[in-house]
Amino acid sequence: MHTFARLIRRYVLAAISILLFLVVLFITSLFWFGYHAGFDWQSHMAYGTGEIADAMIQKNNSLQLDDVHTPEQWMEGYSWAMVLDDSGRIIWQYQLPEHLNHSYTTREVAGFSRWYLDGYPVFCHAKSYGLCVIALPPNSIWRYSVSCSLSLMTAVLHGMFPAVLTIVFAILFCCLLFSWQGARSLQNIERGLDTLSEGEPVSLPVSGFTSDLAKKLNQTSAQLQKRNEIISRRDTARTNWIAGVSHDIRTPLSLILGWAEQLEHDTALSAKTQQKAQRIRIQSEKIRSLIEDLNLTSKLQYGAQPLRCHSVILGPFLRRIVAEFYDSPLANGCTMDLQQAKDTENCSLCIDSALMTRAIENLFNNSIRHNAAPVHVTVQTQRSHGIVQIIITDTGTGYPPAVLHALVHGEGENTPHILGLHIVEQIMEAHGGEVRFTQNVPNGAKTILTLPLT
CATH class of the missing domain: 3.30.565.10 (Histidine kinase-like ATPase, C-terminal domain)
Structure with a gap:
């Protein structure tokens, strides 16, 4: 019986395949998410912040957006924009809120240049004409910068692939270990089924994840052994009963046949009496034949007739x-x-x-x-x-x-x-x-x- 062996092989191969598929899917999803996350928020804007900053031109001693598009078209999807000179003064602005329309110190510029300005996510671009600051609506995107030492980041990048391989091999080892232990338990069940199919008693150790199945097999084996013992005793009693009855009937039946045959050929008796004796003999022979048939069929049924x-x-x-x-x-x-x-x-x-x-x-x-x-x-x-x-x-x-x-x-x-x-x-x-x-x-x-x- 190789059913359980095939089951284990399929289980192991399926587990490994699923594991590798999940790992590949996770890595692919991570790269896909990282790639698209940087562009998802820009899909609602007509132009990127870099394009807008590059579109600023100086004309008539003042700054303005390129006249290829109107300012409204350039700033579609953004809240406001401004340009600061080196001293922090605003030299150009677009729909800048009144409370933000003032000069900025170096400390204030350093504060909002990374993340937010008064709750507005802002993007800063340093150009020859000044610092271009473009703001998005509040709560539209999430911005945060993470700082890390170069040596640590280099170590993480260099150790990421070995770490992933180590984790994968550890998971594979656990799968193989558990599968091997499960295979041993299932092999015990397989041997028990083979033994049970041959009519032999089964006594399996009740442990492991197949303990319930082993317990059921042990109970089934005990019930079958008990039932077979009852059937064997019944068949033995039946055979002995037929043999005993046949033996007890044989002697009186032989006497009846002998006397009936004597009366059948006794010329001193009337023809009618002789005919009755003949019928007695014929019926007695039928009884003897029936007894012989019972003995023979009993022996043939239980293999006692060589x-x-x-x-x-x-x-x-x-x-x-x-x-x-x-x-x-x-x-x-x-x-x-x-x-x-x-x-x-x-x-x-x-x-x-x-x-x-x-x-x-x-x-x-x-x-x-x-x-x-x-x-x-x-x-x-x-x-x-x-x-x-x-x-x-x-x-x-x-x-x-x-x-x-x-x-x-x-x-x-x-x-x-x-x-x-x-x-x-x-x-x-x-x-x-x-x-x-x-x-x-x-x-x-x-x-x-x-x-x-x-």
């Missing part, structure tokens, strides 16, 4: 069975016909000849006992693809629908009505063959015995 197989040539074997049965008193009122194909005459079969004879005779008896005389029984043989078939048909009324249903669907086994036919099924199964019961056309019963050739 097969004494040897090589048998099909042609002479079938001729002997048909001839002996036809000469027996059981065949009174019936005719028999044996039709063997030429390619089956010398077929070699490895069978228990006694059991196979019993199976065929059971079919003959079934045709004669359950049909009014005269009955014609035909035995045919045919061969194909490494098998040989023995086909037995009669001209009777055929199998009753209930009996045929029980035979085909395996219901009602060991009932007296089909016990002999059930023995045929068991004998064929013991030989690695099969039997099929059906109706003959136009009338009668038909049974097909299939056996493998040697």
Whole structure:
């Protein structure tokens, strides 16, 4: 069983693939966010602050925006703008709030040049004409500068890639470690399932993440062992009961048969009394046959009947069975016909000849006992693809629908009505063959015995 091994491999590969995908996705998203974050706030402005600062020109001893666009077009999306000279005086402004319209000291310029001026995010550009200050609406963007020593930043940049690799390998190691531990637990479960499938008791250690599953397997194994023990005791009791009853009945039944046969041939008795004795003998023989069938089917069911197989040539074997049965008193009122194909005459079969004879005779008896005389029984043989078939048909009324249903669907086994036919099924199964019961056309019963050739 390699199901759990495949499951673990797929789990490990899937975990590694997902991890690598997440790492690549994180790094890609980080770069994408960093790239676009610097331009997202400018997407609402017609022109960038650098373009506006470059568009300032001196004309008629004053500053003004390039007349390619109107000031409103240049400043679309911005709140205000101003230009300071070297002394901090305002030499140009656009919509500058009144409270901001004054000169600025060096300290004030140093304060707002980095981040904000009175809550307005501002961008400063030092040009030849002065310091150009452009403001955005309050709360429109977030601005903050981070200072760091060059040596620390250099160390971070140089150590970032090894650190990322270390983290990735650490995560992979944890995944492999946990997967290995999980695989060991699942291998124990796999061995337990294999043992359970072979009918052996299972006792798995209840630990790890498969503890619940191991506990369930242990409980299932205990229940199956208990149930198998109950079934074994029941089957043993049944077999012993059948054997004991058969042994106890055998002696009185032999006496009844002997006395009935003596009375049947006693000329001092009347013909009517002799006929009654004959019926007693016939019914007693049926009882003896039924007891033998019960013993045989019980042995075959539990493998207590050893097969004494040897090589048998099909042609002479079938001729002997048909001839002996036809000469027996059981065949009174019936005719028999044996039709063997030429390619089956010398077929070699490895069978228990006694059991196979019993199976065929059971079919003959079934045709004669359950049909009014005269009955014609035909035995045919045919061969194909490494098998040989023995086909037995009669001209009777055929199998009753209930009996045929029980035979085909395996219901009602060991009932007296089909016990002999059930023995045929068991004998064929013991030989690695099969039997099929059906109706003959136009009338009668038909049974097909299939056996493998040697």
